[in-house]
Structures are given as C-alpha cells and as structure tokens.
Amino acid sequence: MVNPVSSSNSCAAAPGAPVTCEASWLPQPVRGSVAVANGVDPTGRYIVGDIGTGQEDGRVVLWTDGRAEVLPAGARHAAAVNAGGVVVGTDGDGTGWVYRSGRLRFLATPPGYRAVLVHAVNARGDIVGTASGAGDSHHAVLWSADRPQTYRLVGEPGSAATGITEDGTIVGGLGQLPYRWTPQGAGTALPLPDGHSHASVDAVRGGWAIGMVPGARQGGAVQMLPVRWNLTTGAVGLLPFPGAAGIAGNGDLLVGGGTPLVVAPDGTSRRLPGRPEVRTTEAGTYTANGISDDGLTVVGAVYENQVHRPLVWRCRR
Incomplete structure (x- = not known):
C-alpha cells in the first residue's frame, strides 16, 4: 500500500x-x-479505478474518503460511481454489473441482444448503457441498481445511452444524431454546431453534456473535435481543445x-x-x-x- x-x-x-x-x-x-x-462521484467522496498489468487482469478498486476496497473478481472495467458509492461497469464478456452495499449483481441483457456496455449511474441508482446484437443492431437500456434483472429499452432501435442526470434525463444518440430523452421517455435531437451533420454525446452532468464532432481529415484520419451542450439553454459550441475528458x-x-x-x-x-x-x-x-x-x-x-x-x-x- x-x-x-x-x-x-x-x-x-x-x-x-x-x-x-x-x-x-x-x-x-x-x-x-x-x-x-x-471516475469520481458528483460529491468527490467516491473514486473508482482499475489496478492490473494491462493484460485483462485488472481489479476494480473503490476509494471511499481515501480508503481502498477491492471489488469482487467478477467486477471488471468499472464505468462510473454515484454519490451513494454504487459502482457499475461491464465485464470482458459484455455483461453489465452493479456493486451496491457490498454485493455484486449482474444486469439483464435484453433478449435478442448478445452484450451490453454500461456507461453511467445517477444518485437514485438508475443505470444506462447500450445493448448490442447481430450486425450493427443496438438499443439504449435503462436498469435500476436495486432491480438489476429488470430493464426498459429507451427510444427506438438504433439508440445508444451514454449518460444520465439526477432527474433521470438520458443522453446518447440515435443513428448519427446526439439525443436526449426525458425521464418519461420522450426523445429529441440535440442541436448541432454550425456546419456539422452529426455528433456523439459522451457524458452528462447537471445541465451540461460533452461529446465529439468530426473535423478535418489529417494524415488519413478524421480529427475529432470536442463539443459542449448547455442543456438548459440549448446552446452548443465547439471547444478549442484537443479533447474533453469530463464535465462537471x-x-x-x-x-x-x-x-x-x-x-x-x-x-x-x-x-x-x-x-x-x-x-x-x-x-x-x-x-x-x-x-x-x-x-x-x-x-x-x-x-x-x-x-x-x-x-x-x-x-x-
């Protein structure tokens, strides 16, 4: 230590x-x-990470007020932690999991899909991610931390969920468009920066979301540009940085x-x-x-x- x-x-x-x-x-x-x-929870008390050799042998660690706890071996690749210390992630086989009150449980994979990718959890334990199936089929999914074997598909086929706010608003994508869904499930596209026809949304906190839009091609690769949305005002703008790792x-x-x-x-x-x-x-x-x-x-x-x-x-x- x-x-x-x-x-x-x-x-x-x-x-x-x-x-x-x-x-x-x-x-x-x-x-x-x-x-x-x-990752860190909204309050700054809980921190989650991985320790290993980089060869798919990592163990998930939860730090609470600086004290370290190693999660059970079935927990792999942590994605997020909430203000109650609930940790979520996806193991190497595409199975989602939740660690809550000292217990590891696995999330249901919706029928017709072979794997999920878990992205986020809010304070009340709503978990979001994306189920994937044959070809490029995928669908946004909502689970509850205390009922991990129940789920609700969000939006239409082709949707993806990457973040959720404390009031249950979900962000992600539908096709190539950035999207948001209300807690009741109504979906609308987010505005795009001028001159761009599609974008991704990577994370949300409070009334703010961040993502990426494709920029110019450099050396055979497309340069991705960070973008930030103000979900309260609807404003969207490109950011003058090479990338964005998170939003508060x-x-x-x-x-x-x-x-x-x-x-x-x-x-x-x-x-x-x-x-x-x-x-x-x-x-x-x-x-x-x-x-x-x-x-x-x-x-x-x-x-x-x-x-x-x-x-x-x-x-x-």
Missing part, C-alpha cells in the same frame, strides 16, 4: 477567486503496473491529456499541479479522467518509468 503524500499549487480560476489544488497518491491495495483512477455539474470542463486543465464556462482556466514530490506536470505523462460536480476534485494517473500510478487532485477556494 502506498501512503498518500501531497504537494500543493495555487492557480487563479478567475479574478478574486484563487483556487489551491493539491495532488495526492491514491493507495494501491493490490499489485499492478497499471493503476488508474477512472457546474459546467467546468476537464481537459485530461498532457498537463490537465479545468476550464470554467466563462473560459477562465487553471492547470492542475504535478504529482507529489515534483510540483509540476512537466515530469511524467498525466491523464485526468473524472471531475466532481463542483469542479474541485479531479482523478486520474501519472505514467512514468513504464508504471501508472493513481492520483487525486483536491482543490479549494
């Missing part, structure tokens, strides 16, 4: 609103050269690669400090993968000397 140690760095988010951030190691209860924190409930955007960056809706930004001991992100390669709703807790990892180590950044105003 690694004892948490920390360093701090102060950076300005906006005039008159300094934010101090501190990077700390997360303890590693099992051995593995690939140890990464992948307050609209803060997490730019996760290289030297991680948190960008507020007004455009002000702050870079996160480096790992403990060095105080700068110039040493090692950093990934930031998840952000709390207030934008003050970020989780990820640093890669150096062929080893990934999990990190949490705690910030305060």
Whole structure:
C-alpha cells in the first residue's frame, strides 16, 4: 500500500477567486503496473479505478474518503460511481454489473441482444448503457441498481445511452444524431454546431453534456473535435481543445491529456499541479479522467518509468 503524500499549487480560476489544488497518491491495495483512477462521484467522496498489468487482469478498486476496497473478481472495467458509492461497469464478456452495499449483481441483457456496455449511474441508482446484437443492431437500456434483472429499452432501435442526470434525463444518440430523452421517455435531437451533420454525446452532468464532432481529415484520419451542450439553454459550441475528458455539474470542463486543465464556462482556466514530490506536470505523462460536480476534485494517473500510478487532485477556494 502506498501512503498518500501531497504537494500543493495555487492557480487563479478567475479574478478574486484563487483556487489551491493539491495532488495526492491514491493507495494501491493490490499489485499492478497499471493503476488508474477512472471516475469520481458528483460529491468527490467516491473514486473508482482499475489496478492490473494491462493484460485483462485488472481489479476494480473503490476509494471511499481515501480508503481502498477491492471489488469482487467478477467486477471488471468499472464505468462510473454515484454519490451513494454504487459502482457499475461491464465485464470482458459484455455483461453489465452493479456493486451496491457490498454485493455484486449482474444486469439483464435484453433478449435478442448478445452484450451490453454500461456507461453511467445517477444518485437514485438508475443505470444506462447500450445493448448490442447481430450486425450493427443496438438499443439504449435503462436498469435500476436495486432491480438489476429488470430493464426498459429507451427510444427506438438504433439508440445508444451514454449518460444520465439526477432527474433521470438520458443522453446518447440515435443513428448519427446526439439525443436526449426525458425521464418519461420522450426523445429529441440535440442541436448541432454550425456546419456539422452529426455528433456523439459522451457524458452528462447537471445541465451540461460533452461529446465529439468530426473535423478535418489529417494524415488519413478524421480529427475529432470536442463539443459542449448547455442543456438548459440549448446552446452548443465547439471547444478549442484537443479533447474533453469530463464535465462537471457546474459546467467546468476537464481537459485530461498532457498537463490537465479545468476550464470554467466563462473560459477562465487553471492547470492542475504535478504529482507529489515534483510540483509540476512537466515530469511524467498525466491523464485526468473524472471531475466532481463542483469542479474541485479531479482523478486520474501519472505514467512514468513504464508504471501508472493513481492520483487525486483536491482543490479549494
């Protein structure tokens, strides 16, 4: 087990609103050269990640207030954790699972489909993902954490679900269009940035969603551009960053690669400090993968000397 140690760095988010951030190691209860924190709940209390060798042998770890718990071996590839510590994911065979109150249970795969991919869970335990079948057939699915063998198909065939808000609004796609569904199941397409005919939605928190649109072709590959939706106003816009790793409930955007960056809706930004001991992100390669709703807790990892180590950044105003 690694004892948490920390360093701090102060950076300005906006005039008159300094934010101090501190990077700390997360303890590693099992051995593995690939140890990464992948997600954090909206409150910042629960963190979920994987530790292994990178050869499909990873164990899911749940950190609660910094204390590590290794989930049962049947839990693989965690996707998300909610404010109650409920963890969801998909194992290597395409079976969805939920870990709740110390018990691992598996999600029903709808008849006619051979696998599911679980993406998100909200505070009341609503779980969303996508069932896939023969060819390119797929359908968005909604499960409940306390009734994992019951489900509801969302929208029409060809739909996909990638996120759910606390009130039960689901986001995802229908065909090549970004979509949202109300808690009652009514679906509408999200607006597209000017000049674009299709987009994906990757995550949602509060009244904000993020996704990708195809850009110019470079070197034989299409460059994907990040986009952010304000679900309250309907505004949509392209983002001037190479990618977006997460969105907070307050609209803060997490730019996760290289030297991680948190960008507020007004455009002000702050870079996160480096790992403990060095105080700068110039040493090692950093990934930031998840952000709390207030934008003050970020989780990820640093890669150096062929080893990934999990990190949490705690910030305060």
